[in-house]
Amino acid sequence: MNKILIANRGEIAVRIIRACKEMNIKTVAVYSEIDKDAMHTKLADEAICIGPASSNKSYLNFKNIIEAAHITGADGIHPGFGFLSENSQFAKICEESNIKFIGPKYQVIELLGNKSNAKKLMESAGVPVIPGSKGSVTGLTDAIKTAEKIGYPVMLKAAAGGGGKGIRIANNSEELEKNYNIVKQEAKISFNDDEIYMEKFIKNPRHVEIQILADEHVRQLIRIRLFEEIYSSFARGYIKEYLAYSSMCLYTFLSTFIFQEQFRHIDLPTHKENSFSMRVIYYLQEHVETNLTLKDLAEYFKYSESHFSTLFQKETGTSPINYFTRLKIQKACQYIELTDMKLNEIAMRLGFEEQAYFSRVFTKVMGISPSSYRKKEADNR
DSSP, rough: OOOOEEOOOOOOHHHHHHHHTTTTTTEEEEEEGTTOOOOOHHHHEEEEEESSSSGGGTOOOOOHHHHHHHTTTTTTEOOOTTTTTTHHHHHHHHEEEHHHHHSSSSHHHHHSSHHHHHHHHHHHHOOOOOOSSSOOOSSHHHHHHHHHHHOSSSEEEEEEOOTTTEEEEEHHHHHHHHHHHHHHHHHHHHHHHHOOEEEESSSSEEEEEEOOOSSHHHHHHHHHHHHHHHHHHHHHHHHHHHHHHHHHHHHHHHHHHHTHHHHHTTOOOOOTOOHHHHHHHHHHHTTTTSSOOOHEEEEEEEEOOOHHHHHHHHHSSHHHHHHHHHHHHHHHHHHHHHHHOOOOHHHTTTTTSSHHHHHHHHHHSSSSOHHHHHHHHHHHO
């Protein structure tokens, strides 16, 4: 790619221009009439006006941006974020115009760029989602009914939104009526699409986000596979073999960024998919809420108790019952963090007949009592 047009402005455009300069790629800045003297127009190799101050007539104007790319001879368009970065129609027009859209394929954006559609997709895949509207809200009456159903406070969100624009919290019906048209207007101005949807507002959430960067080259697909391997290894259980395998995958993953050419065609590390300890751990995970003895495990896997225990400890570094206990405590931590279950209920759920014994085991493993752990987690929220 020889020349990239940046379909954005401000700091976003400046950062992209600087990255292109490091890669010896020429850049084209676009600007509205009001941004004529902005920093990004001075740093780029070329600058071209795409319309008046209104975003709808400039930075969201498909026709003018495509024409600017043709006029300047740009063979790629970088949308930055916001504006047209999640607009599948624009990505499709770029493809049809033989201009490289630096971002996902338009088919992917159609699925995930629209937040309402993305939520439907997640639901169809069985992924837990925040309660909210079934698709987009069709009007204020529909919004009020949905809010009453899921309970206040709620969030009104632009379906095509990004960058924190087009979002409003409503704590009651009055705020909902006030903010409904504001969100639609913001969505129309920022994304040229006034479709909105609703979700339950989560107070003091824990935000966990995973971002994967990939391009069309082989090494990027390998990075994704490596990430999946690391995640699945930890999900299987914390034993020496998996930790070693995860370490190898992580080392390889990081190396693909540092030594890009050398790792362009690297293959994944391998490990034993059906090792003895793996089969035992799967069984323990499936029965974590039951009481299993060493005798039960040995009989199920058709070994003597001593031989079973020796094999497991050789691969994991710990005894099967000790490992099973730690799985139970790990599960207890999840219940404490993610539910309102009482400690005695958690103890019974995990097969501890007495809460006092559960508390002693939990304290021994975690170094803190269950009640103190719950208080600590609550304080951190």
